[in-house]
Amino acid sequence: MEHVAESWSELIDVLYAESWNPTLQRFRSPFAFRGMSGAERDLSSGLIRLAAGRPDVAKLEVALLRNFRKYAWRQGTGTDSIWHWLALAQHRGLPTRFVDWTYSPFVALHFLSVDPLAYDRDGIVVCVNFVQANQRLPRRLRRILEAEQSDTFTVEMLDEVGGLKAFDALARDPFVVFVEPPSLDARILTQFALFSLMSSPLAQIDDWLQAHPEVVRRVRVPARLKWEVRDKLDQANINERTLLPGLDGLSRWLARYYRLSDAVIQPAAAGADVRPFGERNRVSARPRARAAATRRSRR
16 A cells, blocks of 8 residues: 655654554554655665576575675674674675664655655655564464564574574565664664565565555655655754764765755855855854944944
């Protein structure tokens, strides 16, 4: 199901729909969110994109992880769990079968609107009800969730299954689990991160969602709404500086924050003052102060 948000308020209402948990008597959304700058983009994992149609995706996955563990050992996790290594590899940019999600609809909107060069096309937020998705898991995985009283997995919980081969062998039909990564650094925490994991390196979560439409909804953000979304997120302190702690995130935020919108590029070319309003006032106050001092000296 796809919903087109016509305004900021409608967008927020749709993203937070079905958040009420009657058992807890709290607003606790059962959805994982992924924001993308282009509505035409799919949910392919980095591993599948790297494989580019080759038939030996499983061999590619093994080779990538083997070499990552070999060369990254000194920066490793302190454990030899394949799930820890897989989470670390995904977080550091290695193509894996993990796909990035977040518990936060605002973080999803950040990634939807972070690229001003994509403001000429609609964006999309994909929302997956992981609680309902869990009902379609193999029995062994459901028992692990029940024992831990959890709706998502951790890498330690996946260790109970074994490695990737054991995980893939749990069921003949594809299934998806949602995994909370370990707190490898501040970015994991600030982005409220979550990974999806398919039961085969060849499996596409898009195909699985198409077969189970009841667990997914897609919220389209029209191109004309993106600047408003971006500006309101910045005012709410949802930006590169807070979500990517460090100088890199700070630099990205400043470079984007001071970028002119298309609506003022033409006036700027004609010589109009398009600096932020507060800065215009501070700068222009100096000539006014000098003029006032001159008038007093003439009296």
